[in-house]
Amino acid sequence: MLTRNAILPDAQQIHALINGYSQSGTLLPRSLPELYENVRDFIVVEDEGKIIGCGALHLYGPHLTEVRSIAVFPQYKGKGAGRLLIDALMIEAERQHVSCVCLFTRIPDFFGHFGFRTATRQELPDKIYKDCINCPKLHACDEVAMVRGELPKYETVDLNHLNPNEFVRIRA
């Protein structure tokens, strides 16, 4: 197995991987046009030249990046592909000089293997204003926020009074 940066022709396989897990609500669905647009965020893992898994790193800025859409085809689970993907995404985060990596998950134990620790959404306003603000589960979120590295320093976000115009990040 080896990892590499995704390229446009990989988008259909990435689409199949993610959407195979989106009907159950495990992953957020991603459309093919959206994947084409963001394919440079993705790393894929191949086994004998065939894509068996993918994962993405969304950059918010030097203070924060987010691991997204990490998936391995069911028949290839448990063989180390997930670990290879996380390792490759962490190397990319380091290459980009990002100080904190976050993610939102229902399987925190998996990410705990890789040094992620539990945080709160309120500590990650970039995510709240990018995704949560439009999510029907804003006040009933069933995902665990996790981070690795130094949390960015922000004003605390009040989930009941979100106002994008007042989103002020405080950098120490």
Ligand SMILES: CC(C)(COP(=O)(O)OP(=O)(O)OC[C@H]1O[C@@H](n2cnc3c(N)ncnc32)[C@H](O)[C@@H]1OP(=O)(O)O)[C@@H](O)C(=O)NCCC(=O)NCCS
């Ligand atoms: C999560 C997922 C990517 C893991 O991929 P994988 O290839 O099976 O993982 P690996 O074989 O590399 O496992 C790495 C380690 O994590 C552990 N692990 C794997 N899945 C786990 C889980 N769901 N919970 C806790 N630990 C888990 C493995 O036991 C292994 O530990 P070890 O190194 O001590 O033996 C894969 O199960 C998957 O695609 N799940 C569905 C999509 C999903 O839930 N994505 C995450 C959304 S946030």
